[in-house]
Amino acid sequence: MIQLDEDILLLVLGELKNDKKSLYSCLLVSRTWCVITGPILWRNPKSRDILKNQGINNFITETYLPLFNYISFWKCLELQFLEDIISSKRIEKSNVPIIRNEILKLFINKNTKFIHISIPPNFDYQLHLIPGAESCLSELESFQCDVNITQNILEGLAKICKSIKKLRFDSIHYYYTDNFGIIKLVEVQKNLNYFCLLSISSFRNESFYKSIEESLIKHADTIRYLIIGWSPTTRFLSHFVNLLSLEIEMPDLIKGNPYWNDEKYLKNLSLPSTLKILEVRFTPLNVLVNIIENTTENISEISIHCNDDINYDGCKILIQAIYHNCPNIRYLKLTLYRNLLIPEFKNLLINCQFLNGLIINVCKDHEFNWNKLFQVLTILSPINLFKFKFYSNSFKLEDLKLFFDNWKNRKAILLKLINAGIETDQELVSLFEQYKAKGIIENCFFGNSNCCAIDEDFEWI
Template sequence: MKLDKDVLFLVFEELKNDKKFLHSCLLVNRSWCVTAVPILWRDPGKYFRTINSNYTKKIIKLFNVILLHLSEESRNILKIQGINSSITEKYQHPLFNYISFWKHLNLLFLDTVLFSKSNLNAKDMLLKLFINKNTNFIHLSIPQNLDYELLHISGIEKCFSELESFHCNDVTDPHVLMGLAGICKSIKKLIFDNWYHFPDNYGIIKLIEVQKKLNDISFIYPRRSIRNDSFNKTLEKSLIKHVDTIQYLRLDWKPITNILSYLVNLLSLEINILHFIKSNEANHLENLSLPDLRILRTQRVPSKILVNLIDNTIGNLSEISVFCDGTNNKELMQSISKNCPNLRYLKLSLLTNLNILISELENLLTNCQLLNGLIVDLYDTDTFSIFNWDKLFKILNKSSPICLYKFKFSSYKVIRLDHLELFFDNWKDRNSMLLKISNNYYSAGLEAKQKLNDLYEKYKAKGVINKYFTGTSRNINEDFEWI
């Protein structure tokens, strides 16, 4: 029985991240091949995000495929320049116009693929294969070292007219951003990285102002970058006209205006403040009411502010990730327990009053029966502080809801093996754990790490542990599967 093409497309869309599956579909028949190829070539860059021993070979293969899209006249020009003439002479044009399927244009990746193998004279010729009246991209990422006249390429208006996602940084040419503002009006997701803090880039302000569907915006400031309150204030004000459409927001600074009080439709809020502040220094975070909020991620926002924010939700929060200084931790735990029955993921990074976590955790686990993943990240650097991991594990054994099986534990102090073993022994008739432990003691010492790995393997064989990882990074959100 032949599958209808529309049904086949819907099935392949559901499996669009399964490269092996889609590759196998190419060999079934023509209909399957024609349906799979555009999905595979929608974002070729995603297959190169891991650098391994085959990375260079894969880049060369992709470059050769792109060359085959050139006209005979362009091939002859490249031949004169000595660029991969053997490929263009040996093979004909591809059966598919693969570049026409390309929807995610990352110009930094394109530089890596194309311009590492060609000279400056060929750059414009190769770039025009991608930017012309016959291509149409939904995502554009511009690198900091853009050194070609992007806006002067014929067909750019058609090429980027339906752009939905855009990524740039503070050194992106403001004139390019201003030019794109005249072309792109339908951007939904925008990421602005302030890596170097070059002169304030007001081109991004103009680009934000003209959008009609802006839904997801992130202003990302690495720790080493300098915060400019005046420019950040202007960025916040640029969001005012988009309060009806913005649902996802990330700010890597302490809010300067009361913009958050306008964004009542927020589903996700992330605020990362560089240094700890006091409650009286967070005037624009007080008395916020975001009833539809699903995701809350904060760093160095006072617990008192978080308690108020969580209290004003209506039970929709499914993910909470907070890094607090320890003040009002008890009230924070109680607020989560009381107001978050639909919570599925919880990360608690605490500096002080660590054992309050234990005293309130059992009640939280009882009330949050949908909890699926738990991170306990303790900055227990005080010589005299003693966190009772054994008691924490006993509470998890006793009170964890049936769907909780994903854990990450991080601590400067040693998490004892006998405490872990008892935890594993009592994890009976439950889903196999996904487990990560971030601890210098087990990562730095080969003997200690081997003992921990032996313990993991023992309980993996028993089905208690499904997957495990040991690391040192404090950023324990990384390098571990939560799905």
């Protein structure tokens, strides 16, 4: 191919500055063409001029411009990242809105397409009013924000975002206001399959939650993953015929909420046969047992995070509900109360023969005797059970050694010990290495709960 002088090429390509489609094809001709074409595509002085006119020059970098408009390749936008950038700089307070506006216009415009956006708490910017937002956000598939987000933001997004599959609303504040923008955003979606609404506030407006439930029922055929942080005001859970995963959570701050003692809409609940995963956090025992009793035998995963005040009788009823109603369960997380529950735990292992992974938490019980539990596991564990995660402050080296010795001739263990209360870590490391060499342990990990703060329940090494 005839080589063009770079200066001539720059002049020729410069004539195409308004023809981005042709310029994109020029990027692929050769490295030289790419080097020259990149800055032409990137060239857009408007934002710089706005900042200069406001006397803001610290953010202007013209010496080393990137070859490509890298932002156009972004698909996920975490706005907390942008807020962190702004807060990390020493910017006059009066200039912050100007800079934020120009940065947002770099990301949200007709040349970008995002499939996920996450908005941080206290963010109050009308994204839908940014020029090009309709094109940029029209194919959004995932959206996450704080429940207290300005209602106008959600109402504006509801006008242009119709293809969201995943909606998540969280709260880090003790206060909470009914945000009817959530309902509008839910109602306009065409294929919603994941919905989450959590709040740590004890305030509850029954009419608001009833409206939420009614709007979710309209998506009963498509929703497969549902996370709720409120006690249902209707029997709306019975409508989700394709539900795979259900998570119900009550934060510690509202464990005394009287609404959670009302079983009216959870008793005799008909859950779909498609339900495979159930996670329940800090809900009263009567609610928890009712839910488990109304699951089908198809459920394969149960994760229970109990209240601190759960007692022996409560644990016993709970374990009985599991092995009577969930014989095909493969993964289970539960709390054991003293060794008095060992007989019921035996029944659990006998009746749930498909268990593959087990998580036991006894962190609140400093008198728990692990040796007794380990003996039961080595004798009665189903053939496919080899994944274990144990939470405790009272492990003893000799108990673990005996457990490993008795586990021989079975499938090698995947093991995690959390809050391991063994004084000498090196002794534990040596023990693990010894039994890994013997083929009894496949892999292992031990550490405190901080190390596992983002650890998924049923994830092993």
